[in-house]
Amino acid sequence: MPTNYIKSHKILVVGQNVITSGTVWCLGLFMLLPLVWMISTALKASGREFELPPVWIPRPAHFENFKQVWLSIPFGRLLLNSCVFAIAVTIGQLFTCSTGAFAFARLKFPGRDKLFLIYLATLMIPGIVTLIPLFIILQYLGWIDTYPGLIVPWLFSAYGTFLLRQFFIGIPSALEDAAKIDGCGAWGIFFNVVLPLSKPALSALSIIAILGTWREFLWPLIITDSMEMRTLTVGLSVFRGAFASDWNMLMAASCLVMLPLVIVFAFNQRFFIEGIQLSGIKG
Amino acid sequence: MSKTLFTALLLLTCLLNGCRKSGTEPVVVYLRMGSPVEQGIWREVFSAVKTRHPDIAIKVLNVPYEGYWSKLFTMCAAGNPPDMVMMESGFYQSFVKKNTLLDLTERIQQSRHVHVADYHPSTMEWLTVDGRLYGLPSDTAVILPIFNLDLFATAGVTPPGPDWSWEDYLKIAQKLTRDENGDGKPEIYGTGMPPWECAVWAWGGKWVDDLESPTRCTFDDPQVMAAIQWVADLRLKHKVAFRSEQVQAAQPDFFLNGNIAIAWNGHWAIPDYIAKADFKWDVGMLPLGPGGRGGWNRGSCFSIPAKAKQPDKAWRIIEFICSEEGAKLFAGKNIMTPVHQAVINSREFLNMHPPEHQQYFVAALEHGNLLPKTTAFRELNGMIVMELEHVWIGEEDVPSVCRRIAAKGTELLSREKQ
């Protein structure tokens, strides 16, 4: 009886697994379709992008579209700017958000929750209406068309602080108290207890910071003047004219803009997604 | 660790920042980022400017169209506009009426290189505000119907001559529309949606009571309603007009793909068609309506913001670009309808083929209609476009929508007057 039960249970589990795997894979392929279409379009000849029935594998494949993209915009320079923007902002946010979140999550001081509410409130006003005042501040600082102008306003993030605060709050106080007994001050607790336990949260913040900067269009456009200071996402708009788009070029450029992100995330999946499970905040 | 890295990065960027500031202040030129072809022309033009005026350093801001006006407004709002700006007629009025552009009337009168008579008179109509000029024209945005001649040949339709009417337009579109598999959805549409503006003008309709100083929106005018109904019928009744995602969007993509036989587009699309079309094509003339032919009188110009730091140098650049010599540099690649008389009437321009009927671009200049000269133009236009979509998607009838547009428009204009 019991063996029978276990056996049928096993079959049930395997069956369930097959079904869920199948479903998730089907949906995944559906998610992938527009992207496959994007790559396929990138390889098509000009004016041949809209054919029906759809051509998934263009023959001949126009790989020279990628070369054309590379030649039409100063790709290397834009890539460098995108990297500088993304890396500087990520490092900056990791620092400012983690210290700020530590104060909000683990320290006690009068007006803490009110101050945090103000932080949250800053997220509730659309960036479009604060854009011009911010631009005027940066102009006053003489930072228009410079890296500091591009980067510095992004180094601080109420969103990131909120995210880390939610993670820091879950760290058991017993660990904090143990550190206190060992003679650790607030900074000691921050560096020796909170940060090591929050690697997953910090990597989540990194993901957000990298993706946010990499895909941002309006800010780099407004704050920079010369092509030499722009980022890849802004450079992409060369292929999207005022009145018509070069579809194959635009899609080829989009693939190229996406590629560094894909590489970074593929090679660091352990860090970004898998890494999260290695050291979790055990509740 | 992250802290030191962060400081190091900041230091580095500050250093880079420091290195950038040296030499004389350049003239900041604000341009719409065009196609690679157009950018090539601009490089030629600026090297010619440098040869002519070696003392002028130029800093070009090539701004993508998506974000072009946002960035310009931001710079102006921050009190630090560029020295020279490429303007468009739709925005020009607002900038002029807010006193933010330099009055160039005297400079133009005194110039040895440019004269008002050099330009097609129609451009001066939209450039003149209360008798003063605040810019020199660079091009006109003429829009014409463009034919896929291969589709005409397959359907056995002869391309119409310049004297075709909107009635002919419908008949031709009906002949060109083909539903090969009989599923009720044509594979080939006779036409894309023609611009409703062209129809309104061709029916003799008027948007507002007075173009120079509008106070009332006259969209409830019978001619306007008849024209709108006619355009809507192309789509809803006769089913010969292509349905695009954004109802009024030009559909060059599906024209190039061979799904549309007649598509409306501007001169700027010509290089694209030359490069990409694998069929024979040509431009047609604006069709005749009950009130004549209806085209736009609009375009781009070069202006100097009132707060520009180097207006004199900027003027010398404009003076060169808009002179005969400068205009000829632009004409070479056939990317825009020229405005300089020396180019308009030149053999070089008229003999540039394809399109076979290049002269229609010049002919259309005579049928341009001015847009209302009001600072609220863009809001008015945006409101009309939005409301008309009720008609195009067949969810509301023409008279009620037009009456609503008239009421809303009048309210908008009166608010602007206050």
Next chain:
Amino acid sequence: MSDVLISPKTVSETLHKPSQKSAASATSQSSAIRHTKSAIDEWKTALPFLLPSLTGICLFTMLPLMASALLSLTQWDLLTSPRFVGLENYKNLLGISHVSGHWKASDPDFWKYLWNTIYLMAALPIGIAASLILAMLLNRRVYGHKLLRSIYFLPSMCVPVAVFLLWRWLYNADHGLINWALGQLGIQGPEWVNRSAWAKPAIMLAGLWAGLGGYNMVFYLAALQNIPAELYEAAMLDGASPRQKFIHITIPLLAPTTYFITATSIIAGFQGGFDAAFVITAGGPAGATTTLMYYIYNNAFEWSKMGYAACISWVLFTLVFVATWAHWKLGGRHADQLH
């Protein structure tokens, strides 16, 4: 996390590790010790931590924010100096008058776009639930789950403009891929973004696609992987069904994450619908996909009415603030052991 939420007593009793419950009590203990410290001392400790973010937030966020509040009291065309008009913008935006038996809003568009915004926010719970389900499925040993996670994450790496241009074309009524595929199955597809009835769901679908495997799924994956396996094992020994395990273990332990995700989604939702609508429909047809954010953009940069745009933003702020506050009262407090 308050102990109320971990309801099956058997589960919490079998736990040997420091639980949320003991963590919460430890916090209250240590805060009792700290209570003797003076307020100044507390600030002295906290300030060095706060300073880096506080300086930046004040200078680059708060200052422009205050400026926008002032601007909402002006008329500003961005070209000439702002003109102070008091509360006129707010009156023009929110005013409702009773004219000859009809209620007439002074800005009917605002109410229409507010409704559109709320309508499009209906996609939020769907998106959140979908990313939770997805995270749970991918958290199991599904065949090729590592590859799958990357696949679901890919749309988040695309540049929005390119992606939505692609969708615009997929949605084309006659020559789009979607209707072509439906046609092959013998189904006459709708006109998607050419119909007011279909345009909103179409925008929502494109948005869901772009966001499904994004941040939210990543946060949920992280949180799921942090749930101790012992809890599930103990529950299984007690004979709990998968449904019971989900309701009594997974849901409560995900509460802080869920709170963060819902709170940020509400904030983003009220400011949402711009990217997709801007590219796919330009806000049409007939304003059916114009959201408040789009309206603010149009006012600010299309029609150069920055004062009015700021005014709408602050009305929007009030709405979001009320929603966030209600959300906090409804569930946020329970997700936060400090309260």
